[in-house]
Amino acid sequence: xxxxxxxACRDKTEQSFYRQExxxxxxxxxxxxxxxxxxxxxxxxxxxxxxSPPWPEVELxxxxxxxxxxxxxxxxxxxxxxxxxxxxLFAVVHFASKQWKITSEDLIMMDNVLEAxxxxxxxxxxxxxxxxxxxxxxGRPLLGKDLVRVEATVIEKTESWPKIxxxxxxxxxxxxxxxxxxxxxxxxxxxxEIFPCLS
Numbered sequence: 001x002x003x004x005x006x007x008a009c010r011d012k013t014e015q016s017f018y019r020q021e022x023x024x025x026x027x028x029x030x031x032x033x034x035x036x037x038x039x040x041x042x043x044x045x046x047x048x049x050x051x052s053p054p055w056p057e058v059e060l061x062x063x064x065x066x067x068x069x070x071x072x073x074x075x076x077x078x079x080x081x082x083x084x085x086x087x088x089l090f091a092v093v094h095f096a097s098k099q100w101k102i103t104s105e106d107l108i109m110m111d112n113v114l115e116a117x118x119x120x121x122x123x124x125x126x127x128x129x130x131x132x133x134x135x136x137x138x139g140r141p142l143l144g145k146d147l148v149r150v151e152a153t154v155i156e157k158t159e160s161w162p163k164i165x166x167x168x169x170x171x172x173x174x175x176x177x178x179x180x181x182x183x184x185x186x187x188x189x190x191x192x193e194i195f196p197c198l199s
Contacts, residue, residue, distance in 0.1 A: 157185050158185075
């Protein structure tokens with residue numbers, strides 16, 4: 001009775017030994033085959049989401065054709081400006097630390113003091129953009145002073161409506177009241193002029 005169990009144990013150990021040896025041979029064969037396949041396909045890369053960007057490739061236009069098209073557009077816009085066939089102009093100006101979209105006869109109210117007196121005519125020199133019905137000129141960052149001229153008149157210099165700033169702590173006998181009044185200046189946009197010197 002004892003001997004069959006001993007032979008069974010020996011058979012199991014031999015089986016596990018053969019299994020380990022077969023697994024080692026199989027893994028080495030697979031490793032050898034994968035090394036051969038990688039050496040054969042060394043120049044090829046699998047198509048994945050990381051091999052190319054997710055956006056489509058953009059083909060740049062020919063520089064000669066682009067320069068020709070640019071010259072045509074500039075000539076057309078200069079002709080429209082020279083003949084005055086552009087309709088009502090609008091502009092975006094940087095004034096008093098803010099950007100304002102304006103057109104002629106607009107009113108602007110700004111919360112600061114301006115050095116000019118009432119009735120004075122001023123020129124807004126920081127013009128970011130000028131547009132009409134058929135074209136728009138965008139500065140990078142500003143348009144030239146010889147290209148655009150925006151003028152305004154100081155209409156009124158006044159103060160804002162008083163704002164009350166109240167601090168109160170209950171059960172502490174603490175009350176602080178502050179009345180805030182800001183100076184204000186009102187401007188009227190007189191003219192937006194554009195000149196045909198676009199290059």
